[in-house]
Amino acid sequence: MISFPNCKINLGLRITSKRPDGFHNLQSCFYPVGWSDVLEVIPADAFAFSSSGLPIPGDPQKNLCVRAYRALKADFDLPPVQMHLHKIVPIGAGLGGGSADAAFALKTLNEQFRLGLGPLQLEEYARPLGSDCAFFVQNRPVYCVEKGDVFEEISVDLSGYYILLVFPDLAISTAEAYAGVRPHQPETDLREHLTAPIGNWAATVHNDFEDSLFPKYPLLQQIKQTFYEEGAVYASMSGSGSAVYGIFNAPPVLPNQFSGYVVWQGKLEKQFRG
Incomplete structure (x- = not known):
């Protein structure tokens, strides 16, 4: 069975406070985007995981897809499978690509072996794997609070708009990004700004990571401009960076300044099945 784990962008991102567990509370809207990896899961005599495409750092046996399989294996009599991930979405870009891979592994195994898990149950398996993972189970716009894994409904629909994503081959670790933030409680909830027309967003919808990362990496601010x-x-910059995106009314013409960067463009939808 083959699936296509897509990425997401953050529509605004506010860091509101530091948590006792070391994480941060935030406000953001996650929105699905069609730039995707490819994940194949087939029956096998023994469990195996392999990858191609972009190199994935770290021990392959600790990959989030492997951890997803083991999480379900602990509760269900899963047979062994061969999992192959073709990595396309850049790593360290703030697009949640690794989290999507894990969520799609859970969804694929659930469907392939008829485990009967509903979306909320799959989200519970996804949350321990990473803060973004649960979002990709239902893969639709949500307003995120706490660590980014508690979801609330929001009426944001960018269907019909076009997106251009640029990754300047600059990986920013989550630790580096959070080291520069100063948590603060905004006067107005981000949700209120997001439900206003998109033409108002440039003045009101902000990613707090830009405040510390743009001075350090001026290239990111140049791309946004x-x-x-x-x-x-x-x-805006997405997540903790370093991908930057623009939303357009019509298909954008690729500027010459982006030659040499990793670029993806497409049409936005409200929900992505993959």
């Missing part, structure tokens, strides 16, 4: 110069209705 270029998007606005090319007619974007909204532009």
Whole structure:
């Protein structure tokens, strides 16, 4: 069985406080985007995991797809499988690619072996794997609070808009990104700004990581500014970086400044099945 784990963007990201467990509380809206990896799961005599495409750092046996299989294996009589991940979505880009891989592994195994788990049950398996993982189970716009893994409904629909994503081959670790943030409680909840017309967002919807990362990596701010110069209705860094996106009313023409970068563009939908 083959699936296509897609990525996400953050529409705004506010770091509101430091938690006793060392994590941070935040406000954000996760929105699915069609840039995808490829995950194949087939029956095998013994469990095995392999990958191709972009190199994945770390021990392959600790990959999130492997951990997803083991999480279900602990509760169900899963047969061995061969999992192969073709990695396309850049790592360290703030797009949640690894989290999507884990969530799609859970969903694929659930479907392939008829485990009968519903979306909320799958989300509970996904949460221990990473803060973003649970989002990709239902893969639709949600308002995220606490660590980013508690979801609330939000009426944000960007269907029909076009997105241009640029990754300048600059990986920013989560630890580096959080080291520069100063948590603060905003006067207005981010949800209120997001439910206003997208034309208002440039002045009101902000990613707090930009405050410390743009001075350190001016290239990221330059990419965002270029998007606005090319007619974007909204532009931002996604997550903790370093991918930057622009949202447009029509398919954008690729600026010459982006040659040599990893670029993806497509049309936005409200929900992505993969």
